[in-house]
Amino acid sequence: MSNERILGIHHMTAITNDAQANVDFYTGTLGLRLTKLTVNFDDPSAYHLYYGDGVATPGSGLTFFPYQGRQGKLGPGQVIATGLAIPADSMGWWVDRFASEGVDFDNPFSRGDEEVLPFRAHDNLPLELVASAAYTPGAPFEGGPVPIERSISRMHSVTIAENYSDATLKLVTETLGFEPVKDEGQRIRLQAANKGPGAYLDLVIDPAMPFGHGGFGTVHHIAWATEDEDTQKTWHETIQTQGYNISPIMNRDYFKSIYFREPGGVLFEIATMGPGMLLDEDEASLGTSLRLPQMYEPIRARIEASMPKLRLPSGVTVPVELAESK
Ligand code: ZN
Numbered sequence: 001m002s003n004e005r006i007l008g009i010h011h012m013t014a015i016t017n018d019a020q021a022n023v024d025f026y027t028g029t030l031g032l033r034l035t036k037l038t039v040n041f042d043d044p045s046a047y048h049l050y051y052g053d054g055v056a057t058p059g060s061g062l063t064f065f066p067y068q069g070r071q072g073k074l075g076p077g078q079v080i081a082t083g084l085a086i087p088a089d090s091m092g093w094w095v096d097r098f099a100s101e102g103v104d105f106d107n108p109f110s111r112g113d114e115e116v117l118p119f120r121a122h123d124n125l126p127l128e129l130v131a132s133a134a135y136t137p138g139a140p141f142e143g144g145p146v147p148i149e150r151s152i153s154r155m156h157s158v159t160i161a162e163n164y165s166d167a168t169l170k171l172v173t174e175t176l177g178f179e180p181v182k183d184e185g186q187r188i189r190l191q192a193a194n195k196g197p198g199a200y201l202d203l204v205i206d207p208a209m210p211f212g213h214g215g216f217g218t219v220h221h222i223a224w225a226t227e228d229e230d231t232q233k234t235w236h237e238t239i240q241t242q243g244y245n246i247s248p249i250m251n252r253d254y255f256k257s258i259y260f261r262e263p264g265g266v267l268f269e270i271a272t273m274g275p276g277m278l279l280d281e282d283e284a285s286l287g288t289s290l291r292l293p294q295m296y297e298p299i300r301a302r303i304e305a306s307m308p309k310l311r312l313p314s315g316v317t318v319p320v321e322l323a324e325s326k
Contacts, residue, residue, distance in 0.1 A: 004226060004227070004231040004234045004235060004238075005177055005192070005193035005226070005227070005231075006176050006177060006178065006192040006193060006224045006225065006226060006270070007192060007193050007194045007199070007224075007225040007226065007227065007273070008059055008192045008193070008194040008198045008199035008224070008225055009059050009154075009155045009157075009158060009192075009198055009199065009200075009222070009223070009224065009225065010058045010059060010061065010223035010224055010225035010255070010269070010271040010273075011050075011052075011058065011059075011061030011062065011063050011155075011223045011271070012061075012062060012063070012079065012082055012155065012158060012219055012221070012222050012223065013063045013064065013065065013219070013220045013221050013223070013269075014062070014063075014064055014065075014082075014125050014217075014218065014219045014220055015064070015065050015066075015067055015069075015072065015214070015215065015216045015217070015218060015220055016064045016065070016066050016067075016121075016122075016123045016125070016216055016217070017066065017067070017068060017069070017071075017123050017216035017217070018066065018122065018123065019047050019049065019064075019066040019308060019310055020308075020310055020311060021122040021123070022049055022064050022066060022121075022122065022123070023049065023310060023311070023312065023313070024122075025121055025122045026049075026051045026062065026121075027051065027144065027313045028101075028145060028313070029097070029098075029101050029103060030051075030084075030146070030152060031141065031144035031145050031146025031150075031151055031152065032051040032052060032053070032060075032062070032141065032144070032152060033051060033052060033053065033054055033056070033141035033143070033144060033286065033287060034049065034050070034051055034286075034287035034312060034313060035050045035051060035052040035056035035061070035277050035286045035287045036048075036049075036050035036056070036254070036277050036281075036286065036287055036291060037049060037050075037287055037288075037289065037290050037291065037310070037312070037318065038050075038290065038291045038292065038293070039290075039292060039296065039303060039307075040065055041250075041252060041253075041293055044292075044296050044299075044303050045303075045306060046065055046066060046067060047064075047065070047066050047307065047308075047310070048063060048064070048065060049063060049064045049066070050062075050063045050277065050287070051063070051064075052277070053138045053139045053140055053141060053152075053153065053154065054139045054140055054141040054142060054143075054283075055139045055278070055283055055286075056276065056277035056278070056286055057138060057139055057154070058225050058255070058271070058273055058276070059154045059155060059198045059225065060138060060139075060152075060153070060154045060155065061155070062082070062155070065220065067216060068216075069215055069216060070213075070215040070216070071123075071124065071215050071216055071217055072212065072213060072214050072215030072216060072217050072218030073212035073213050073215070073218075074126065074161070074212045074218065075161065075209060075210055075211040075212025075213070076161050076162050076163040076206070076209050076211065076212075076264065076265070077160075077161070077162065077211075077264045077265025077266055078160070078161060078212055078214075078218060078219065078265070078266065079158050079159065079160055079218075079219035079222060079266060080126060080159050080160070080161045080204065081118070081126050081127065081128050081157075081158070081159040081202075082125075082126070082127050082128070082155065082157075082158055082159075082219065083116075083127075083128045083129075083130040083155065083156035083157035083158070083159070083197075083200070083202075084127060084128065084129055084130065084152045084154075084155060084156055085130055085131075085132075085135055085152065085153050085154050085155070085156035085197040085198065086129045086130065086131050086135070086150065086151075086152055086153070087131065087135050087137075087149065087150065087151075087153075088115075088131050088132060088133055088135055089131075090131055090149075090150045091108050091115050091117060091129070091131050093150050094117055094129050094150070095108060095117065097146075098117075098119060103119050103120075104119060104120040104124075105117060105118065105119035105120070106118040106119070112182065113132060113133065114130050114131065114132040115130070115131040115132070116128050116129070116130055116131075117129040117130075117131075121217075123216050123217040124217035125217045125218070125219075128156075128157075128159075129152070130156040130157065130197070132156075132197065134196050134197055135153065135197060136153065136196075136197070137153055138153035138154050140152075140153065143313075144313075153197075154197065154198045155198060156197045156198065156200060157189075157197070157200035157201065157202050158200075158201055158202070158219075158222050159202040159203075159204055160201065160202070160203055160204070160222075160264065160266050161203075161204045161205075161206060161209055162203060162204070162205055162206075162264040163205075163206065163207050163208075163209060163264075164205070164207060164264075165188065165203050165205045165264070167263035167264070168203065168262050168263050168264045169188070169203070171242075171262055171263060172190055172201060172262070173190065175238065175239065175242060176192075176224070177192070177193065178190035178191060178192055178201060179191055181200070185205075186204060186205050186206065187202065187203070187204050187205075188202070188203045188205070189201070189202050189203075190202075190203070192224065192225075219266075220267065221259065221266070221267035221268065221269050222266065222267070222268055222269065223257065223268075223269035223270070223271040224268065224269070224270050224271070225270075225271060225272075225273055226270050226271070226272060226273070227272070227273060228272055228273065228274065229249075229256055229272055232249065232256060232258060232270060232272055233249070235258065235270050236249060236258050239258075239260055244260045244261070245260060245261070246258055246259065246260040247259040247260065252271070253275075253279060253280070253293050254275065254276060254277050254279055255271040255272045255273070255274065255275070255276070256271070256272045257269050257270070257271045257272075258270050287312070288312065288314060288316065289318060290304065290307070290318050290319055304319035305319075307319050
């Protein structure tokens with residue numbers, strides 16, 4: 001291994017079936033900020049919705065592609081839970097909130113020194129609130145419906161299911177530099193360089209788990225954070241040298257990305273920390289209008305005409321309709 005490091009989780013991206021329900025759930029029920037409204041850079045007929053903390057810190061980011069199609073089914077080679085970090089004394093508050101908001105949740109339970117509240121989003125995406133003493137406050141969104149002292153600070157962990165873990169473990173420890181934290185046989189926790197909540201990868205190993213399939217309500221990929229474009233180039237070489245089929249370096253405007261599939265089947269991305277979500281909007285206006293990459297600006301009118309209307313947390317509906325008189 002050279003000296004580049006995977007810092008922790010950069011973001012996770014999932015497929016959802018309903019953009020409006022998605023905005024309402026993540027900004028309303030969970031109190032995250034809509035930090036960017038853009039299109040799928042590889043398919044501008046679909047939105048790409050970003051949520052995060054108040055300043056869109058990498059590691060707080062949940063992103064979604066709304067697509068119709070079939071409901072996904074969980075299985076090996078998929079992310080079976082995405083953990084979100086909440087303050088240690090907040091579990092009761094969140095249980096009450098989920099009950100009053102009609103969220104589909106299970107009773108909280110202890111896993112080691114953490115309390116876990118499993119729940120499903122509007123599209124059945126499996127999520128967990130995780131409370132632990134290791135919680136550190138992030139940069140909460142003060143304009144949301146959740147009080148700051150209860151707010152989700154960042155992603156806590158991603159949990160991947162595998163029938164067999166040897167090849168995945170070899171990749172993440174020997175190549176990507178994750179350290180084992182806990183090994184309970186069927187459940188292994190690893191952490192990236194930043195350590196602690198936000199840097200956890202949990203592997204659940206179950207040789208008998210039946211295959212699932214992609215679709216809405218499942219995670220499309222997990223992005224891991226690397227410092228900058230130089231370290232990303234090194235990662236690209238390292239991973240390619242090991243025989244993985246890795247994408248070219250892709251410019252996502254807010255970060256640069258490379259993609260490859262880990263041996264168990266989960267799509268991994270390695271994304272740069274910068275330039276970040278403040279590239280084209282200031283902090284106050286994050287997520288308040290449809291942003292397009294330069295390549296799609298010439299066809300903005302066509303894209304906007306084809307997009308379903310979305311009511312944003314501000315009450316504004318996008319795309320903004322042109323005045324009739326023009
Ligand atoms: Zn991504």
